[in-house]
Amino acid sequence: MSAQTAEDALKVGLPNQWYALLPANWVKDAPVGITRLGQRLVLWRDDKDQIHVQYDRCPHRGAALSQGHVIDGMVTCPYHGIQITCEGIIDSVPAYPGCQLEGMKGVRTYPSVVKGGCVFAWFGDEDAPGEVELPEEFDDPAWSYFICTGPWVGSHLHAMDNLLDPMHGSYLHAESYTLAYGKAQDEMEIEKTDDGFIVKRKGQIGENFDWTEYSYTGADWVRLDLPYPNGAGPGGMFRIIGFVTPIDENSHQVFFWRMRQVEGWERDLWRFMYKSRLEERHWNVLEQDRVVIEQMEQPESEMLYQHDIGVTQLRRVLQKRARDHLKSTTPAAVAAE
Ligand code: FES
Ligand SMILES: [Fe+2]
Structure with a gap:
């Protein structure tokens, strides 16, 4: 059943935009099955090393x-051996050569791109993918990064809300390695940008998790900086780029690029320190977020206050995009709301 309200449309992720799927190096010789936006996908790597994303269903009997x-x-079905090209065309039916299925379009194919070491795909008309501008740090050799990703229970919207709520850093993460600094009271403000907005503390910047920049550039994503103690090695602020992709209505995959602008031997040192000491600490902080988010109730009963202006602004932006989407697809349903 198609979505009737903006809330429904947002539950499993809006179509006609790009989403992060999974790190490219997780796709090796064998096809990989995942679910994103409630859709079963297969990712596979062809003999030229290019990754393809398709609906995970054989057109013959649905294996x-x-x-x-x-x-x-070509991706080859385990059941009767039908082979599918990267365009989703049935190339051969080995059990019945010359079969009329050969040459027919059989599988939906999702336009995709690998950037920042991750596979991104377009969830819309496969012949007319929209444009996407991914964070410039992905292509900038001055930045060195690791991707951290995992599945979380609950609505993907809760994970996005969390990122647009810098004030929780001073409470939820008050005992952490990177977020134990600065004042625990403040006021928040919003600054509009070309692609979205920044939510930031009025009283301090550069002491804690003090701001988040949200952008919609064909994909939803956020950028934020965290201060690093001296003991974390050379380099500037610790930057996080975040994407959240719905798996279905009740789970989502979070992606965090953990990065620093650091080159030469200092980069080697930071990467060594990250792997040997810092990564575990960062995972511990992220676990605090995951545990809270996975236990949250649906937001109907919230009592928001001043610090929630980032959350409110994000919801406004997403709801508008959802309404625009509904208007373009089901005008009658929207009129009836
Ligand atoms: S179900 Fe795939 S070849 Fe028969
Ligand atoms: Fe957090």
Whole structure:
């Protein structure tokens, strides 16, 4: 059933935009099956090393292509061996050569791109993908990063709200390695940008998790900086780029690029320190977020206050995009709301 309200439309992620799917190096020789936006996807790597994203269903009888293999540069169904090209065309039906299915379009294909070491895909018309501008740090050799990703229970909207709420850093993460600094009271303000807005503390910047920049550039994402203690090695602020992709209505995949602008031997040192000491600490902080988010009730009963202006602004932006989407697809349903 198609979505009737903006809230419904947002539950499993809006179509006609780009989403992060999973780190590219998780796709090796065998096809990988995942669910994103409630859709079963298969990701596979062809013989030129290019990754393809398709609906994970064989057009013959519906077996999962992700249980098959890649043979001759085509994803091959495990059930009766039908082979599908990267455009989703049935190339061969080995059990019945010359079968009328050969040459037919059989599988939805999602335009995709690998950036920042991650596969991103377009969830819309496969012949007319929209444009996307991904964070400039992904292509900037001055930045060194690690991708941290995992599935969380609950609405993807809760994870986005969390990122637009810098004030929680002083409470939820008050005992942490990076977020134990600065004042625990403040006022928040919003600054509009070309692609979204920044929510920031009025009383301090650069002491704690003090601001978040939200952008919509064909994909939703956030950027924020955290101060690093001297003991964390050379380099500037610790930057986080975050994406959240719905798996279904009740779970989502979070992606965090943890990065520093640091080059040469200092980069080597930071990367060594990250792997040997810092990564575990960062995971511990992220676990605090995950545990809170996974236990949250749906937001109907919230009593918001001044610090929630980032959350409120984000919801306004998403709801507007959801309403625009509904208007463009089901004008009658919107009129009836
Ligand atoms: S179900 Fe895939 S080949 Fe038969
Ligand atoms: Fe947090």
